[in-house]
Amino acid sequence: MSSDLFGLDSVLKIKKSGVRNVFTPHTPINRFDHFFGREKDVKRMISLIDSPGQHILLYGDRGVGKTSLAKTTCSFILNKINKGLFFTKSCDSEDVFSSLFLEPLQHIGCDTSIQSITKSLKQTGDASLNVVAAKAGLQSERQSSTVFKNPANLNSPFWIANQLKGLDCIFLLDEVDTLVNVEDKHKLAELIKALSDLDSSFKIILVGIAKTASDLTAGHQSVQRCLKEIRLERMDDEDIRKIILNGMRQIEKRPIDDVVDKIVNISSGFPHFAHLICLKCAEIAIETNKTHIESEILDRALDYAATDSEGTLTESVDAILRTINKPQDYKLLLLAAANCQKRDFRSSEVTSKFKKLFNIDITSAKLSKRLSKLTNEDVSNSILIKTGRGCFSFQDPRMPSFIKISFNNSRIIPA
Ligand SMILES: Nc1ncnc2c1ncn2[C@@H]1O[C@H](COP(=O)(O)OP(=O)(O)OP(=O)(O)O)[C@@H](O)[C@H]1O
Ligand SMILES: [Mg+2]
Secondary structure (H helix, E strand, O other): OOOOHHHHHHHHHHHHHOHHHHOOOOOOOOOHHHOOOOHHHHHHHHHHHOOOOOEEEEEEOOOOOHHHHHHHHHHHHHHHOOOOEEEEEEOOOOOOHHHOOHHHHHHOOOOOOOOEEEEEEEEEOOHHHHHHHHHOOOOOEEEEEEEEEOOOOOOOHHHHHHHHOOOOEEEEEEOHHHOOOHHHHHHHHHHHHHHHHOOOOEEEEEEEEOOOOHHHHOOOOOOOOOEEEEEEOOOOHHHHHHHHHHHHHHOOOEEOHHHHHHHHHHHOOOHHHHHHHHHHHHHHHHHOOOOEEOHHHHHHHHHHHHHHOOHHHHHHHHHHHHOOOOHHHHHHHHHHHHOOOOOEEEHHHHHHHHHHHHOOOOOHHHHHHHHHHOOOOOHHHOOEEEEEOOEEEEOOOOHHHHHHHHOOHHHHOOO
């Protein structure tokens, strides 16, 4: 049997290099030495946390860096400005309003485990009867039950606000978009309003995926003045470049300029993809004892990155391509559209990209036939959406990066 059992040598080499603590595509950042860009957003968050009665709603596309911004800024505030407590909760579809604040409530000594107590009142009969009953193995006590409502009223925003108002703390409530019930979102908004009215030091940061802030508060009006919105946009190319270069420097690898430019281009402002591709490049370089990362390593890294990409992206592309006769034609179309580098693109721009990338003149009839095949009526099942006449955008904003990773230009260009 080979001495490198199950690739153990490579695994150990990679582990020893520490690269997985530098490039972290699946873990949010919580320290400033690994955090780049976002200066304006960090400043705004610090100033809002420091303003009485203000809470924060941080929202944006999936994977733009919302949790990293929130966690890194909170850890900075709590280390440098205000020595309060920090609680964080990631919501999931099982959560309801009453399950959101258990940790800080328990911290202040509130018993949240029982919502009602049944008190048994024992009524004992006369002694002779007891003896007989005991002999007969019967219960001699009659019980009458009274239900006392526990003082913990986890369903009431006002009750919770009153309990927590004195706690000097930042509470980060992440993945708020997974709360399905509109009433729960309204209660959350009422709680924030109540904390604000009470001038509480208990600060809430809501984080979630949304196109507009009102998606996350279910349009509740009363909260608007005290919940300040921060929409997180994609990162600048320059900041993505910093993630690549700083990380590579830390592990003593040198990507050539062309590789850096390509990773910046593919990432399209999503730090997740920059981390993912860099991690794969670095792992190959470590395994093969190379210091310089050249295009050949990048090509291999993109193959690994495609396999490691999120299932929903892979599935939606596979599902469409499976139903199509000439998938290669559609791959080229998707690649041309992904290279338009814009949220909304026109079909005429796709035509020019086609020519530029593949030197193919595509007729407008062919183009519109293919575009409409990729634009399903059921939006959740579609790769593209039609945003206007001759205008399209990708349904999932991360799709252009995924397409560039999966249909890596240098492999797919027709002969
Ligand atoms: N400012 C940054 N500097 C460096 N890396 C970052 C930065 N922001 C995010 N990242 C990286 O990008 C990845 C995605 O970030 P994060 O998890 O914070 O995004 P998100 O918007 O919360 O994603 P989701 O919508 O899936 O919850 C993380 O793995 C993190 O390593
Ligand atoms: Mg997140």
